[in-house]
Amino acid sequence: MNYKRSSALFAESEKVIPGGVNSPVRAFKGVGGTPIFVKGAKGAYLYDEDDNRLIDYINSWGPMILGHAFEPVVNAVVEKAKKGTSFGMPTEIETQIAQLAVSMVPNIDKIRFVNSGTEACMSAVRLARGFTGKDKIIKFAGCYHGHSDSFLIQAGSGASTFGTPNSPGVTQGTAKDTLLARYNDLENVSELIEANKNEIACIIIEPVAGNMGCIPPKEGFLQGLRDLCDTNNILLVFDEVMTGFRLAKGGAQALFNINADIVCFGKVIGGGLPVGAFAARNEIMNHLAPLGPVYQAGTLSGNPLAMAAGLAMLTELNTDPDIFKRLAEKTAYLHEGIARVLKENNVVHTINRVGSMISVHFDEGNVVDFETAAKGNNESFKKFFHGLLNEGVYIAPSAFETWFITDALSYEDLDFTILAVNTVAKTLN
Numbered sequence: 001m002n003y004k005r006s007s008a009l010f011a012e013s014e015k016v017i018p019g020g021v022n023s024p025v026r027a028f029k030g031v032g033g034t035p036i037f038v039k040g041a042k043g044a045y046l047y048d049e050d051d052n053r054l055i056d057y058i059n060s061w062g063p064m065i066l067g068h069a070f071e072p073v074v075n076a077v078v079e080k081a082k083k084g085t086s087f088g089m090p091t092e093i094e095t096q097i098a099q100l101a102v103s104m105v106p107n108i109d110k111i112r113f114v115n116s117g118t119e120a121c122m123s124a125v126r127l128a129r130g131f132t133g134k135d136k137i138i139k140f141a142g143c144y145h146g147h148s149d150s151f152l153i154q155a156g157s158g159a160s161t162f163g164t165p166n167s168p169g170v171t172q173g174t175a176k177d178t179l180l181a182r183y184n185d186l187e188n189v190s191e192l193i194e195a196n197k198n199e200i201a202c203i204i205i206e207p208v209a210g211n212m213g214c215i216p217p218k219e220g221f222l223q224g225l226r227d228l229c230d231t232n233n234i235l236l237v238f239d240e241v242m243t244g245f246r247l248a249k250g251g252a253q254a255l256f257n258i259n260a261d262i263v264c265f266g267k268v269i270g271g272g273l274p275v276g277a278f279a280a281r282n283e284i285m286n287h288l289a290p291l292g293p294v295y296q297a298g299t300l301s302g303n304p305l306a307m308a309a310g311l312a313m314l315t316e317l318n319t320d321p322d323i324f325k326r327l328a329e330k331t332a333y334l335h336e337g338i339a340r341v342l343k344e345n346n347v348v349h350t351i352n353r354v355g356s357m358i359s360v361h362f363d364e365g366n367v368v369d370f371e372t373a374a375k376g377n378n379e380s381f382k383k384f385f386h387g388l389l390n391e392g393v394y395i396a397p398s399a400f401e402t403w404f405i406t407d408a409l410s411y412e413d414l415d416f417t418i419l420a421v422n423t424v425a426k427t428l429n
């Protein structure tokens with residue numbers, strides 16, 4: 001494939017944008033080579049600046065669950081834009097999308113809209129601290145909750161239970177309030193709670209991890225966290241930025257039948273515009289300003305274009321009850337096809353899948369946490385990524401990402417992809 005124009009555009013962007021990109025994963029550092037510049041997209045396909053057609057398995061990292069340029073969303077945004085793009089005053093559509101979201105998701109009474117998943121998780125943690133009057137939080141290694149300071153933490157050394165910053169600019173003071181636990185390891189969480197009695201405000205988790213590949217929670221893990229939270233007066237925060245409105249109408253809470261105390265949203269909820277949100281029962285949400293003392297605000301929060309896109313997206317998901325079943329079936333079909341051709345070509349691999357999230361790991365062991373996810377063969381992944389790209393199939397340019405299946409994919413697209421995997425598999429051993 002020809003990437004001449006993408007390469008030229010990247011050379012230009014590098015002069016005026018750090019690393020040429022506005023979010024680091026886009027720079028292809030994990031796989032090498034030059035990022036692809038997109039000209040446009042429709043349905044399941046991306047069209048790049050060199051006029052290559054790519055089947056898209058990232059879908060803007062999740063939002064395009066119904067495909068690119070989905071007409072009801074596009075039309076809603078265009079019509080809204082004609083009436084003004086921002087007012088900094090309440091609008092009816094904010095209530096409409098809030099009513100719909102609250103009706104679709106279990107266990108929430110009120111929802112506050114923000115502009116990104118980062119903002120949603122950052123605000124959820126502040127609310128949890130304000131509500132409980134405690135400072136510390138537990139997060140899991142390998143889970144991503146956006147780039148706010150409290151989350152840019154890695155495991156501390158030796159016997160210390162608290163974390164250390166994993167980015168310059170995050171202070172030790174912030175790091176000491178974030179405790180790191182192993183995903184799928186209840187015993188480890190229990191120990192952290194014991195060692196920090198009455199100091200923990202919340203446990204925040206991706207109920208299905210999607211930022212170290214796709215990692216499902218083990219049977220009983222989420223319920224175990226729920227029980228630990230109940231016994232120790234800790235809030236359970238589900239970061240459903242990836243899973244919300246994707247795994248089911250009601251997200252992971254509905255899929256696993258576990259109630260979280262605070263739920264964070266992003267990605268699908270904005271239909272491709274910059275939207276995040278966090279939600280909870282009245283007793284918790286009423287602690288937020290202007291009702292309560294916990295401050296949180298945003299000039300562009302509840303922006304009419306963003307709300308129009310989100311409302312059109314949620315309306316579609318709410319009115320077509322088969323979407324989530326269809327998505328899971330397509331993903332299972334892809335899973336079986338990829339597993340079959342990798343096996344035929346003797347490529348060592350593990351595939352994880354929940355609903356429409358799936359990831360291929362080049363390792364034979366179970367991938368259940370960050371440690372096991374990091375064991376995968378990254379050289380194989382790089383070859384796999386570039387091989388697929390060359391065949392016209394675009395997956396995330398990092399081994400630590402899930403693929404996001406869109407309803408716009410046809411079974412011909414899936415067969416095309418499985419054939420491409422077969423071709424690439426022959427180069428992997």
Ligand SMILES: *Cc1c(COP(=O)(O)O)cnc(C)c1O
Nearest residue numbers: 116117118144145146241242266
């Ligand atoms: C993407 C993501 C975020 C961050 O959302 P942004 O909109 O990129 O700030 C937070 N949590 C999870 C689980 C995510 O996948």
